Amino acid sequence: MLKRVAGTLLAALSIGALATAPAHAIQADFTGIVALNNCSGSVVRPPAAKDTDPALVMSNGHCVKFMGANEVILNQASSRTFTLLNGAGQSLGTLRATKLAYATMKDTDVSFYQLSQTYAQIQQQFGSRALVMNTTRPAAGSSIQVVSGYWKRIYNCRVDGFAYQLKEDVWTWRDSVRYASQSTCNTIGGTSGSPVIDTASGRVVAVNNTANESGGRCTLNNPCEVSQSGQVTVRSGYKYGQQIYNIPACIGAGNQFTLTAAGCTLPR
Template identity: 35%
Template sequence: MRSRSLLLGVSLALTTPLMTAVPAQAILGGVESPRAYSFMGSFQPSFPAPPRPDKHGCGVEVLAPQWVLTASHCAGKNPTGARNGVPRGWKVRVGSLDTPSGGEVAEVDHYYRLATNQDEGGFWGKDVALLHLRTPVKAEPVQIASATPKDGAPVRILGWGMSCEDSTNPACFPTRLREADTTVQPLAACPSAEPTGELCVGGRDGKVAAANMDSGGPALVRDGGRWKVAGVVSGPGGENAPTLYTDVTRHAGWINGIISGTAVPPDDRIPNVEGAVELFGCVGSVVRSPASRPKDPALLLTNGHCVQGERPAPGAALVDRPADREVPIADRHGYPQAIARANRLMYATMTGTDVALYRLDKTYAQLKSEGAKIFQLTSKPVRAGDALTMAYTSSRLQCTAEAVIPHLREGGYQQDNSIRYATAENCSPWPGTSGSALLARDGSTIVGIHNTHNDAGEQCTDDNPCEVGPDGRVTSVRGRGYGQQVHLLAACVVAESKLDLSRKGCTLTR
């Protein structure tokens, strides 16, 4: 399968490594739609919230009074990346030219995805999802085309995607529906295309194309004097090339089976991810030490290499620095239970261990009243054989401490008494899991923190940690994962969530 990106419409640190955003392709050759399409709609989730004022994330098409069609990767923005389930804060606006007003607004109460990027059979060509609406809309539905349109067939594309590349410029986010008449191209015109299941739509030079945040929007064909949907936007076809649409005519059976109620797939079992904090490329957890009191400012734990800005230098630590980052604390299904801000970096180091502590703008009592999960910091080291649960934002990995390594070296840094995980199928960390808490059996005590794994089998280079034994022997094994001890922190945290590095028993790098 070729590696390619999606035309994402929702901003989230992905729960899956495949879904990375691409620079927006301006919609060229199109115009503002002179009239509304009853079936055309805008998908507007509040979580994850799209990075634009109107909250438009993807396009949708009404297929039945309580069903809309979109792309699977649009519905994949649920916190755990589940295939089927119940969302929170999702809505659609249908039948309007404008994303902020007009038409009908309905809440989404269920999603069903044909494929995910973790499917063995592949994702491309199956990038289709159905959203069920809590209440029916009056909009006239659109039908699915009866057959795959042939090369050269005329099609119309619609959407509210970005019109320029600057995501900080509101002018790049059109609130008025745009459309363009174009054609279906041979798949060879889209270098990123898969052999089956996709349509290559737009100008051969990419001058007529769908844009970022047009995902899920339709490729319409004329059939019997009516518009019918033949495809939905999936991803770019290549540089200066048309856009790839999933051919929905191939999946009419799956779609009709769900809408009719004759073949509705069961909901996924959602893992309990309570307390995980998404830090956009890393993970954090709210922690309290034995010295913490309810009125104290809460502390956030993550890796030292996850700090914003410059990392701590080898042999050194960052102490009491200004900070400003959002801290969304997940409920058991991954949606924000409470949101705080980190306003101070209390401590960060990558020497001896790989940890950072932030001070939040809310107290432990405030977070508790909001229902947020708060973990307890251990005062005991992890030992070989200890069972560990790695608390990632979308899953819980079951790990075992296979060994405690005297020294772990990586890219000029050294950590001591590092935790090596036993090689197992259910404990295989990946980039983005850094900072995930390692929990004891009680599920509430943090005994370690995940920080690295050997990516390529190299020795002691960035992303390729090596072990140094008591005799100085260096070993490096591709795929091995490691965590760091955190019991050192408990001896250094004092009342009011302050850090005392000179306190007796505190051995953190100064």
């Protein structure tokens, strides 16, 4: 679970290895992707954001820390840094946060850092654009790509379905997206926080966060699915992400999180 870097991983098995995408799909690159010291992330913008708004970096809540099951962080000062990549996965420079705008591991596993630079300033200084957040659910069977800034690797996957609840250790996530377990979708530690990009639109539809690694039942590194009727299903080897289509409703003018906004369903 919580697929940030843990222990020692063999970089030679993953850095720079790009799986082959379907010919009809939009091939993602590393534009807008960032590397954290322990995870992956991306510079994202809600569809209504302005170029003059302070930019946001999205990652996982567990990339901030292993948070309490009901913990929510809002507008906490932060100076965390991120390495911004170009399309080829090479470093363009460093971005710095001014605050942790939002983070939680309740119902979802997501974090948003607000940066010291606007989208326009990042474009002017680095020639880099942000990834646009989608406001609709991904469809079952659709082609997606998980783009890891930490490993500089792109994983080609397919939406296998959705989990009503995903339970792992003390955490419960809702309406998680499940990726088909296939050779090109073998995400590893360090891919936590990677954007999940729909290849038809090029927009971000989820944030990668966990996988059932060894067939365990509802334990750390082995999440289980719980249906609406309470039936528990274990899918060994399958990967999961948290949908983000509902989050733009929580982001208002100036990219400020407003959890009381109409349509906002994020925990508070």
